Amino acid sequence: MDIATLAFSALFQFGDAFAFLVLSACGLAVIFGMMGVINLAHGEFIMCGAYITATCTHAGLPLPLSIIVGALVSALVGMLVEFVVVRHLYDRPLDTIVATWGLSLIATQGTLIVIGSTMAGVGTPFGSFQVGAYSYSIYRIVLFFAALGVLGGLYALFNWTSFGVKARATIQVPHMADALGVDTRWIYSLTFACGAGLAGLAGGLYAPTMTLVPTMGATFIMEAFVTVVIGGADVFLGTAPAAAVLGVVKSAMTSWQGQLFGQIGLLVAVIIVVRVLPKGISGFLLRERT
Amino acid sequence: MTGRVLRGLHAAVLSGTLVLVSGAALAADPPIKLGVLEDQSGDFAVATIGKVHAIQLAADEINKAGGIMGRQLELVVYDTQSDNTRYQEFMRRVLQRDKADAVFAGFSSASREAYRPIVDQLNGFAFYNNQYEGGVCDGHMIVTGAVPEQQFSTLIPWMMEKYGKKVYTLAADYNFGQISAEWVRNIVKQNGGEMVGEEFIPLGVSQFSQSIQNIQKAKPDFVVTLLVGTAQASYYEQAASANVNLPMASSVNVGQGYEHKRFKPPSLKDMYVTTNYIEEIDSPQSKAFLAKFKAKFPNEPYVNQEAENSYLAVYLYKQMVERAKSTKRDDIRKVIAQGDVCMDAPEGKVCIDPKSQHMSHTIYLAHVNADHSIDFPKVWPDIKPYWLGDAGCDLTKKDPMAQYTPSNPPPK
Numbered sequence: 001m002d003i004a005t006l007a008f009s010a011l012f013q014f015g016d017a018f019a020f021l022v023l024s025a026c027g028l029a030v031i032f033g034m035m036g037v038i039n040l041a042h043g044e045f046i047m048c049g050a051y052i053t054a055t056c057t058h059a060g061l062p063l064p065l066s067i068i069v070g071a072l073v074s075a076l077v078g079m080l081v082e083f084v085v086v087r088h089l090y091d092r093p094l095d096t097i098v099a100t101w102g103l104s105l106i107a108t109q110g111t112l113i114v115i116g117s118t119m120a121g122v123g124t125p126f127g128s129f130q131v132g133a134y135s136y137s138i139y140r141i142v143l144f145f146a147a148l149g150v151l152g153g154l155y156a157l158f159n160w161t162s163f164g165v166k167a168r169a170t171i172q173v174p175h176m177a178d179a180l181g182v183d184t185r186w187i188y189s190l191t192f193a194c195g196a197g198l199a200g201l202a203g204g205l206y207a208p209t210m211t212l213v214p215t216m217g218a219t220f221i222m223e224a225f226v227t228v229v230i231g232g233a234d235v236f237l238g239t240a241p242a243a244a245v246l247g248v249v250k251s252a253m254t255s256w257q258g259q260l261f262g263q264i265g266l267l268v269a270v271i272i273v274v275r276v277l278p279k280g281i282s283g284f285l286l287r288e289r290t
Numbered sequence: 291m292t293g294r295v296l297r298g299l300h301a302a303v304l305s306g307t308l309v310l311v312s313g314a315a316l317a318a319d320p321p322i323k324l325g326v327l328e329d330q331s332g333d334f335a336v337a338t339i340g341k342v343h344a345i346q347l348a349a350d351e352i353n354k355a356g357g358i359m360g361r362q363l364e365l366v367v368y369d370t371q372s373d374n375t376r377y378q379e380f381m382r383r384v385l386q387r388d389k390a391d392a393v394f395a396g397f398s399s400a401s402r403e404a405y406r407p408i409v410d411q412l413n414g415f416a417f418y419n420n421q422y423e424g425g426v427c428d429g430h431m432i433v434t435g436a437v438p439e440q441q442f443s444t445l446i447p448w449m450m451e452k453y454g455k456k457v458y459t460l461a462a463d464y465n466f467g468q469i470s471a472e473w474v475r476n477i478v479k480q481n482g483g484e485m486v487g488e489e490f491i492p493l494g495v496s497q498f499s500q501s502i503q504n505i506q507k508a509k510p511d512f513v514v515t516l517l518v519g520t521a522q523a524s525y526y527e528q529a530a531s532a533n534v535n536l537p538m539a540s541s542v543n544v545g546q547g548y549e550h551k552r553f554k555p556p557s558l559k560d561m562y563v564t565t566n567y568i569e570e571i572d573s574p575q576s577k578a579f580l581a582k583f584k585a586k587f588p589n590e591p592y593v594n595q596e597a598e599n600s601y602l603a604v605y606l607y608k609q610m611v612e613r614a615k616s617t618k619r620d621d622i623r624k625v626i627a628q629g630d631v632c633m634d635a636p637e638g639k640v641c642i643d644p645k646s647q648h649m650s651h652t653i654y655l656a657h658v659n660a661d662h663s664i665d666f667p668k669v670w671p672d673i674k675p676y677w678l679g680d681a682g683c684d685l686t687k688k689d690p691m692a693q694y695t696p697s698n699p700p701p702k
Contacts, residue, residue, distance in 0.1 A: 013499055016497070016499040112335065117336045118552050120553075120554070121554050122554060123557070124530070127531070128531060130533075133506060134506045135506065135532055137533075140532075209524060209531065211496075211520045211523040211524050212552075214331075215333050215520065218333075254501075255500050255503070258491075259492060259495050260490060263492055
């Protein structure tokens, strides 16, 4: 086993863990990290994206297009949820836990009743490639670059566009933004939709690699929350380094002692980071800069 | 709140009609109550909704044919939501409040071990209609599912002969996976093989890149997959897309979660499963059963081995009650002790072993082809659940109410 093979394998496993953490977390980073809404229905937005993607693929749409449709539909559903439920609870953050948890139960059970206990998969595209003794799925590389793309897109969106500036202003000092003529209700709604759409995108991207069942969102939610909690309030400066740190810990521990230790390592790392950096990684980075 | 009131009213109306109907048709004999505790939602629902339907099918057939000793069969169904604490809660309710004569309960071994002490404590009578890791020696339980000596001592030697002696086990990390993996380890060793790796996966894990690489590193001849739940089922798709291309052997896949129907071919290519029933079995009894099932539940996605176990369990219960002329557990166990409680099930002939109160089965080796069609390279008729009896469990003499494993056998 030569060094290059080992190095590539370690890099691939890190990239894979990183992509899963980033894609699971980025929607939540917007809704929970930025807006402060504790969204326990995050997993169900992911499930929504995955189901729409699979449905579109079964209907004959090419996969990339299906994924985009899945993300857009999730964003619309997110906007609806914001309008009907979440909008009334911005100043009652604890109540959002109960409300979104209820939504998640309704979504899971509703899907089970309406669509059934399972949905046919779509199959992973692109095949595999070989490095040394190991073969890898090409699609996992696509996922890694999709994660980088999402991070880049989020950075651009919140730093370079007028929507991004208004969104950050609205969330930091709502009454000031309001006084300056920003339609804060509309901005809240769009931001929530953006988070839900990102969750749907994660679901769509992972749909070809996973079992499609009503409870599939639950497998993302732990990773999503820990990444956002240790990342802190900044979507880009929080999620990316948090996912990098956790990705290294998780892939190293899993390769050393198996999946169980990967999970233990992940949670221990979270406890340590939260203890040392109570404001999350982005809080630490931003304090250093100022 | 309104929902609950409405549901209550609904139930009252339903049971009212039931009483009226049976009252008109029959004498005042009260119905025999059968509790049904199965996961109709949550992570295990894929494999277990069919069990409830199978029980409903059998109960309907029996009721139309005049019931058990002239008494109608009444089902008390609760959704246990793939949650062990729900099993405990509903097991208490079904035994204490509903006073069920027998309870059909449980999918995962964790759930069975959660409710079994309650059945023992409240002196109930439960059927576990599921394949599992074996070893439950408990007079309050009848197990109609297959056990490791039926599934692994057939499967593993066959696989080793066909593919080679190096084996890798990937198992769910709880009692079922751990004890099953122990069985695999022992059988591989007895047959002169070598375990090149073993990994236990926590329930709910869905990402397998590293496990796939560990398997490729160990270079086994085949992989034993004992993965449980819908999250872990993501392994097959991920392994196929990484081109692992190793044959797989399992006691749980296909026969429970019909992965070959849910995933796009060829992700389950060369999966071998020992099961006592799946709907592809091409015998007249199997086809007749499947036709009845589809007539009553046209949208049923798949009729799996647990559905068949549950269906035959209702008929076995009928036979035992009629022979005992009683629904009391002690009377029924006297019938079992005679050693001739048998029936012609959709899979073939099955009998209850009096020592362990487990079932003999016809074991089918199901092989998944590249297009996900199934063929059966081998069938083992009448495989007995011999391990518990040989190890020293004899429920006709003594009831230890315990679960044993190969490394923790009954005390001599």
